[in-house]
Amino acid sequence: MNVPEELFYTSDHEWVRPSESAVRVGITDFAQDSLGDIVFVELPTVGAAVTKGGALSEVESTKSVSEVYAPVSGKVVACNEQLRSAPELLNSDPYGDGWICTIEASDPAELKALLGPEEYRAVIDGQ
Amino acid sequence: MSAPGGRAASAPLMGRAAEPSLFDLSEPGRLSASFRTSGLPEWSLADLVPEEFRATEPVQLPEVAERDLVAHFTRLTHRQYSVDLGSYPLGSCTMKYNPKSCDAAASMPGFADVHPASPPSMIQGWLEVLVELEEALCAITGMAAATLQPAAGAAGELTGLMLMRAYHDHGGERRTRIIIPDTSHGTNPASVALAGYEITTVGTNERGSVDLRHLREVLGPDVAGMMLTNPNTLGLFEEEIVEVAAAVHDAGGLMYYDGANLNAILGVVRPGDMGFDIVHMNVHKTFATPHGGGGPGAGPVAVREGLKEFLPGPRPVRLLSGSFGFETPAHSIGRLHSWHGNALVLLRAWAYLRLNGADGLRSVSDVAVLNANWLKERLRGVYDAAYDRPVMHECVLSAEALQKETGLRALDVAKRLLELGFHAPTVYFPLIVHEALMIEPTETESPQTVAALAEALEQIANEARAAGSATDAKAAPRTTPVGRVDEARAARHLIATYDQRDDGAQG
Numbered sequence: 001m002n003v004p005e006e007l008f009y010t011s012d013h014e015w016v017r018p019s020e021s022a023v024r025v026g027i028t029d030f031a032q033d034s035l036g037d038i039v040f041v042e043l044p045t046v047g048a049a050v051t052k053g054g055a056l057s058e059v060e061s062t063k064s065v066s067e068v069y070a071p072v073s074g075k076v077v078a079c080n081e082q083l084r085s086a087p088e089l090l091n092s093d094p095y096g097d098g099w100i101c102t103i104e105a106s107d108p109a110e111l112k113a114l115l116g117p118e119e120y121r122a123v124i125d126g127q
Numbered sequence: 128m129s130a131p132g133g134r135a136a137s138a139p140l141m142g143r144a145a146e147p148s149l150f151d152l153s154e155p156g157r158l159s160a161s162f163r164t165s166g167l168p169e170w171s172l173a174d175l176v177p178e179e180f181r182a183t184e185p186v187q188l189p190e191v192a193e194r195d196l197v198a199h200f201t202r203l204t205h206r207q208y209s210v211d212l213g214s215y216p217l218g219s220c221t222m223k224y225n226p227k228s229c230d231a232a233a234s235m236p237g238f239a240d241v242h243p244a245s246p247p248s249m250i251q252g253w254l255e256v257l258v259e260l261e262e263a264l265c266a267i268t269g270m271a272a273a274t275l276q277p278a279a280g281a282a283g284e285l286t287g288l289m290l291m292r293a294y295h296d297h298g299g300e301r302r303t304r305i306i307i308p309d310t311s312h313g314t315n316p317a318s319v320a321l322a323g324y325e326i327t328t329v330g331t332n333e334r335g336s337v338d339l340r341h342l343r344e345v346l347g348p349d350v351a352g353m354m355l356t357n358p359n360t361l362g363l364f365e366e367e368i369v370e371v372a373a374a375v376h377d378a379g380g381l382m383y384y385d386g387a388n389l390n391a392i393l394g395v396v397r398p399g400d401m402g403f404d405i406v407h408m409n410v411h412k413t414f415a416t417p418h419g420g421g422g423p424g425a426g427p428v429a430v431r432e433g434l435k436e437f438l439p440g441p442r443p444v445r446l447l448s449g450s451f452g453f454e455t456p457a458h459s460i461g462r463l464h465s466w467h468g469n470a471l472v473l474l475r476a477w478a479y480l481r482l483n484g485a486d487g488l489r490s491v492s493d494v495a496v497l498n499a500n501w502l503k504e505r506l507r508g509v510y511d512a513a514y515d516r517p518v519m520h521e522c523v524l525s526a527e528a529l530q531k532e533t534g535l536r537a538l539d540v541a542k543r544l545l546e547l548g549f550h551a552p553t554v555y556f557p558l559i560v561h562e563a564l565m566i567e568p569t570e571t572e573s574p575q576t577v578a579a580l581a582e583a584l585e586q587i588a589n590e591a592r593a594a595g596s597a598t599d600a601k602a603a604p605r606t607t608p609v610g611r612v613d614e615a616r617a618a619r620h621l622i623a624t625y626d627q628r629d630d631g632a633q634g
Binding site for chain 2: 039
C-alpha cells in the first residue's frame with residue numbers, strides 16, 4: 001500500500017499536503033482500495049467553512065457511500081472539478097490528480113496533530 | 128445416498144445472444160389485437176382532446192404482433208433467476224419461497240376485483256381480513272394497534288418517524304435527532320433524512336452488538352428515538368436490548384423496530400417485550416409475497432398503546448355491532464396511502480398466517496435460524512465468520528483472508544456462485560465487515576439444498592486456494608445470459624432512457 005513520505009494523514013484515511021497558503025486534501029491509497037471502484041464524488045462548496053472531523057465530501061463506490069472528513073478546520077478555497085466527470089481519478093491517482101480540495105487552515109496546531117507516514121502505516125496494518 | 132440438493136444449474140437458460148428490443152422487432156402497421164367487431168361507437172380524437180393538447184407527430188411506439196410480444200417477454204423471463212427456480216440466499220432480503228396458495232387467495236375475484244372506494248357494507252369480508260391481519264400482526268409483535276397503509280418497509284420507516292414526531296409534538300417537546308447503529312440498512316438514514324431529523328450513528332462493540340457505552344454518550348434531551356433491527360444486520364441477537372431500550376426511554380426517546388429481520392423471531396420473542404414502541408413489518412418479505420425488483424410490498428406499522436391515537440387513518444376496525452367499518456384516530460398523522468394499503472399483498476400475508484398458524488410460524492423461525500447456523504458451521508475454515516457466535520436467520524462471512532491469500536474478492540465469489548446454479552448472497556454489506564458475504568438461506572430450503580449451497584461456496588474457495596489465484600472466478604459468470612458487467616462504468620455513465628433517434632446508444 002502506497003504511503004508517500006512527504007504527506008500527513010488522519011486515522012480516517014485522508015491525506016494532507018501542506019504548502020505555504022493552504023493544504024491540499026484527498027483520500028489515501030488504502031481508502032480507495034477498500035472502497036473499490038469510485039463512481040461519484042460530492043465536492044465541498046468553495047468558500048465553505050469546515051471543522052476538523054466534520055463532513056467534507058462524500059464518495060460513492062459500487063460498494064458503499066462514505067463520508068470524507070475534514071482533516072483540519074478552515075475554509076475551502078478550491079475543489080478538483082475534474083472529479084465531477086472523472087471520479088475514477090480517485091482510484092487511479094489518489095495522491096495526484098485525484099485530490100479533492102484545498103483548505104486554508106485556520107489553526108496551525110491542528111496540522112501538527114496529524115499522523116506521519118510511519119504512524120499511518122501502523123493504523124492500516126492494524127486493520 | 129441422500130437426494131441431491133436443488134441447484135438451478137440445470138435450468139434451460141438460453142444462450143448469450145442479446146434479446147432484441149421491441150423497437151427492433153417492430154414492423155409498421157403490425158397489430159397485436161383488433162376490436163373491429165366490438166360494435167362500440169367510434170369517437171374522433173379531435174372531439175375528445177382540445178387541439179393544444181394533441182401531439183403534432185405520431186408517437187413512435189413499437190408495432191408487434193401478440194405472438195411476437197409474448198415470445199419476447201417469455202424469452203426474457205427465461206433469462207431471469209427467481210425464487211421459483213432455486214435457492215436465493217440474498218442476505219437481509221429474506222428471499223423465501225412463497226406458497227402458491229397465498230397467490231391463489233389473492234387471485235379470487237371476490238378480493239381482486241373489488242374497487243377500493245366501495246362502501247363498507249359491500250366489502251365486509253375484505254375489512255374482516257384486514258382487521259384480522261392487524262390483530263395477528265399485533266399478537267406477533269406484542270403491540271396494541273397497527274396501520275396497514277404503508278406501501279413497504281421504507282414507507283413504514285417514514286410512518287414510524289412521523290409517529291415519533293407527532294407523539295413528541297403532542298407532548299410539547301421538540302426533538303431533532305434519531306440514533307441508528309453503524310450496521311443499519313441504508314434505508315434507515317434515508318428515512319431519517321426524509322423525515323427531517325438529524326442522524327447520530329452509534330458504534331458496534333466487539334461482539335457485534337450496539338455499543339451501550341457509546342449509546343449512553345450520544346443520548347440527550349434532543350433525541351427523538353432510536354431505530355434498530357433485532358436480530359441486527361450482522362445476523363446477531365442484540366443481547367443487551369433491554370438495557371438499550373431502557374437507556375433510550377430514560378432520555379425520553381422512543382424505540383423503533385425495523386422489521387427487516389423479523390423472520391428470525393416469529394413466536395419466539397416479541398419486539399414489544401424487548402422494549403420497542405413502534406414496529407414495522409415487511410409482510411411481503413416475512414410472509415408470502417414474491418418480492419424484489421420494486422414491489423409491490425406492504426409495510427404495516429404497529430405501535431404500543433400510548434401511540435395508537437396518532438396512527439394513519441382511516442383504519443379498518445371491528446365495530447361494536449360486530450360488523451366492520453372505518454375509523455380515523457383522534458390525532459392521526461393522516462394518510463400514508465391513497466387507499467387502504469397494497470391490499471392484495473396484505474391478503475397474501477393473512478393467508479400465510481392462516482396457513483401456518485402459531486405453531487407453524489414458530490417453526491418458520493426455528494428452521495430459518497437452524498439453516499443459517501448449519502451453514503455458518505459447515506463453512507468454518509473456508510470463510511471467516513465476521514463475529515464468531517451463534518447467528519440468527521443469516522450469517523455474515525468474510526472473504527478478507529481469501530482475498531489477501533489469492534485475490535478472490537466477495538464479488539468474485541458471488542459471480543462464480545451464479546455459474547454453480549445459485550443466486551448470489553448479498554456482498555459488501557454490512558459496511559463494517561470487509562469483503563462481506565451475507566448469506567440468508569431461509570427456512571424454505573431443504574437440508575440438501577443448503578448443503579449443496581455450502582458445497583458450492585466451498586468449491587469456489589478451494590479452486591482459488593488450489594490455483595493460488597482468483598483468475599478463474601474473475602472471469603465468472605460465463606454460463607449466464609449476461610456475463611460480468613462493468614458495475615463501475617454502469618454507475619459512472621448511467622443510461623436510463625432509450626433514445627430512438629440515436630438507436631438506443633445514448634440517453
